[in-house]
Amino acid sequence: MLVVEDEEKIAQFLRKGLTEKGYSVEAVADADRALERLEGGEYDLLILDLLLPGSRDGIELCREIRARGIPSKVLMLTARDSVENKIEGLDAGADDYLVKPFSFRELLARLRALTRRTEVAEPGPLVYGDVTYEPESREVRRRGDVIRLTAREGSLFELLLRRRGKVVSRSEIQARIWEDSFDLSTNIIDVYINALRRKLDAGEKEKLIQTVRGVGYRLGEPGEPSRESEG
Numbered sequence: 672m673l674v675v676e677d678e679e680k681i682a683q684f685l686r687k688g689l690t691e692k693g694y695s696v697e698a699v700a701d702a703d704r705a706l707e708r709l710e711g712g713e714y715d716l717l718i719l720d721l722l723l724p725g726s727r728d729g730i731e732l733c734r735e736i737r738a739r740g741i742p743s744k745v746l747m748l749t750a751r752d753s754v755e756n757k758i759e760g761l762d763a764g765a766d767d768y769l770v771k772p773f774s775f776r777e778l779l780a781r782l783r784a785l786t787r788r789t790e791v792a793e794p795g796p797l798v799y800g801d802v803t804y805e806p807e808s809r810e811v812r813r814r815g816d817v818i819r820l821t822a823r824e825g826s827l828f829e830l831l832l833r834r835r836g837k838v839v840s841r842s843e844i845q846a847r848i849w850e851d852s853f854d855l856s857t858n859i860i861d862v863y864i865n866a867l868r869r870k871l872d873a874g875e876k877e878k879l880i881q882t883v884r885g886v887g888y889r890l891g892e893p894g895e896p897s898r899e900s901e902g
């Protein structure tokens with residue numbers, strides 16, 4: 672995600688806190704740098720401060736992002752709690768709005784809601800290499816085999832699939848699938864990863880779910896040999 676915030680303290684607080692929660696966070700301090708970054712890469716989430724220095728404030732930046740057809744979800748931050756500001760922000764194309772000072776828990780809840788909305792907007796099966804997953808029926812097809820997943824297994828597998836081979840950290844899995852409802856020191860994530868492996872990798876030469884030691888999990892590149900470093 673990209674954070675656009677000129678107040679260094681808040682930018683640092685967001686970068687540190689959200690990184691700890693498993694998000695990959697970059698931060699810039701003004702609209703021009705934000706647009707440069709957005710030209711260079713894809714960000715699923717943007718956090719924009721309303722008041723920014725330079726030629727464009729958060730509202731103008733948001734309008735420009737929408738004018739360029741950038742599909743990222745936008746959460747607007749502002750110190751001003753007025754209906755006019757809220758309407759202006761949403762009219763400019765922001766997806767949600769948070770008034771400073773906000774609690775970190777509330778920010779996390781809003782980000783989760785935005786990500787869920789993104790995911791709902793992409794119906795239909797997910798395809799990754801020789802694997803097809805249908806979220807509605809929670810059925811995985813792999814070379815003619817049909818495997819049914821439970822609700823939790825399905826959510827976990829879908830999260831890994833939507834990242835298309837990137838590492839998903841254990842803390843993000845905890846936040847996204849279990850909504851922070853257990854302590855990370857429990858082994859519940861391992862239990863579910865092992866269950867998925869038993870179902871999906873049984874009898875397969877190429878293991879689908881890879882452990883990235885000390886970080887999290889990712890799906891192996893389709894057609895590439897597994898680079899798994901631990902069982």
Ligand code: CA
Nearest residue numbers: 677720722723
């Ligand atoms: Ca500001």
